[in-house]
Amino acid sequence: MAELRIGPIEARIDRDQVLAYARATALDGCVPGANEVPATFPAVWLWHPAAAGILAEAANHAGRAPVLTAQRFEYRAPLAIGRGYRFEIERFADAVDPDVFLIEASVSDLDGRLVAVFVATYRLFDLLEPLP
């Protein structure tokens, strides 16, 4: 799979989007504080329209489907609702396994300070016709 780099893309953290995400990932329906951005929230930017090529191409890559096998995110500062950020995403192949690719995303504030880094590892599964 070819290496790909997208961005920087500017995005604003929208309160309604955060609330919808928090509700969808809440434990026992208990939504955390309305002003908190879940630390996993930036993963939605992998499917931002401007970044769609990163995973969409992988998803349709010769009849294969990507499945997340590992991920890591790390913060230097919390994200804030209503604030703008820039993110950049890189996709590159694993050095050893041709069925594995990695996505590395960095999130910076509009002054260029690094806020968070997110790394996801995907394995491509062959899509074959199931046995009868």
Add this chain to the structure above:
Amino acid sequence: MSGSSPAPKALIGPIKVGPITRDAVRLFAEVSGDRNAIHLDPHTAKRAGLAGPPVYGMQLVAYMHSAAVRFRPDMMVKSLSTRFLAPVPVGDTVEISGRIVRVDGSAQLAIMRLFLRNGAGTLASLGEAVLVASPADMQA
């Protein structure tokens, strides 16, 4: 840290999540924008060799993050790494537990291991969260 903080190495939880229904997975697809058919379409999942669609990995990571926050509401998550060991089929119930494995001397940082087991009790994901006491501690 508060006086009610769990002792280091004590198992915290578990918290049960689910059953994680098809509607819950569809809702996650909607809010995340991830439309990977392997998670939504039983036929595509079967073509990948699975019995049925698995729950999104990022959805499980989000549950593990929520659990870490609930286990230590006095701290915030600076980092979280997870590895998936087994799929969690849609419709399954998972259990998440945690264990503080290290607290630094000034109690500004703690490391928590997270264990997510599927309905059969199999360890489906293993995680490690670094928790800090304040946003200022994230810089370190």
